[in-house]
Amino acid sequence: MTDGKKSEKTTVKRCGEPVEYTVPKRTVAYEGGSADKLFSLGLTDHVHGYVMPPANPPVKESPWASEYAKVKKLSDDLLNKEVVVDAKADFVVAGWNSGFSDQRGITPEILDKLKIQSFMHTESCYNYPKHPEKKKPFEALYTDLERLGKIFKVEEKARKVVDDLKRREKAVEAKAPKGSPVPVFLYDSGTDQPFTAGGQVPPDDIIGKAGGKNIFSSLGQRWTQVNWESVTKAEPEVVVILDYGDKPAKKKIEFLKKSPQTRELPAVKKNNFFILDYNEGISGPRNIDGLERFGKYLRELTR
The missing domain is CATH 3.40.50.1980 (Nitrogenase molybdenum iron protein domain)
Incomplete structure (x- = not known):
């Protein structure tokens, strides 16, 4: 039956x-x-x-x-x-x-x-x-x-x-730092050209609702390739590293600190790196775990 x-x-x-x-x-x-x-x-x-x-x-x-x-x-x-x-x-x-x-x-x-x-x-x-x-x-x-x-x-x-x-x-949004949003660059991968988050993927909301501003939020795309000149021009104060694959977050940070295109970025000089787990960055319930962690990071950063 x-x-x-x-x-x-x-x-x-x-x-x-x-x-x-x-x-x-x-x-x-x-x-x-x-x-x-x-x-x-x-x-x-x-x-x-x-x-x-x-x-x-x-x-x-x-x-x-x-x-x-x-x-x-x-x-x-x-x-x-x-x-x-x-x-x-x-x-x-x-x-x-x-x-x-x-x-x-x-x-x-x-x-x-x-x-x-x-x-x-x-x-x-x-x-x-x-x-x-x-x-x-x-x-x-x-x-x-x-x-x-x-x-x-x-x-x-x-x-x-x-x-x-x-x-x-x-709850995270209510506690977000007041004032101008902190410019944030998400670094996914890429050396010649960086792969990053546009406005159609969860990190855009994670960054925005925690009190930051995704420097590529205006791009009506998901994960997308940009150029280093546009990253430099935006002067990000924080870099979010998407952690996955065979290149650990530590190696990505080392690259950003050594590359002449990124080593002078405000975020890199101040060592303002936040590591976002892959499953916090793709659409799923763990997005909110990522939001809570990044919200805490930003609040402590701006004290």
Whole structure:
């Protein structure tokens, strides 16, 4: 006998497109942000496994390490159609161009044809073909949790999780240093040209709500390449280092201190470096952990 409520279809937006969903039973999550969202909603029993590229920090460092241990690690490569089909997945959670990709042949449209449901991080929807949707990063996080709550029919749990995250966010914002926001440069990677955070990714909200100003906030993009001249011109007082991959934060700091293009930056001369964990920087509940830590850092810096 089937549970009638669980088999009912629910219409929820996937970016700007209304899509009908039935409650998934074999979810594949791509990267920590997707898995964290599901685990935070108490949905471990609905998760079959996760795909985690090697640049990501170990899952044992996650607040949901015990939940990761209950599901399968399906691959340490980028998301692809084969791993999803082999897993007999009925639902895939990832971002547009960070998981789903035309080039790699795994898109929501392709999965629809295979009768595999999919969901995209709202934060990544701003340039999704045909059905774009643009929201600020934290608003996008809360939207995802609410939408996943509807898909899995755990709306009340989602409301509680979102309310708690919003309460924590507002507490940091209320304590943010007064006066002109501190100019902040996020350094992801790159030596010839730096890779950084535009206005469409969580660090933009982390920096802004803590009392800083992302020097590339006006760029309507997610993770993007800029030039060192524009960094120098902005005179950042703080550098946020995104920590992931095979180049530790310490090595990135060493590069910034030695490079003639960056060693005279106010932040570098004052040794004002803040290390942001990868999973605090991509869309997921840990964004608020990053906000709380960076808020504390800025408050202590400006005393």
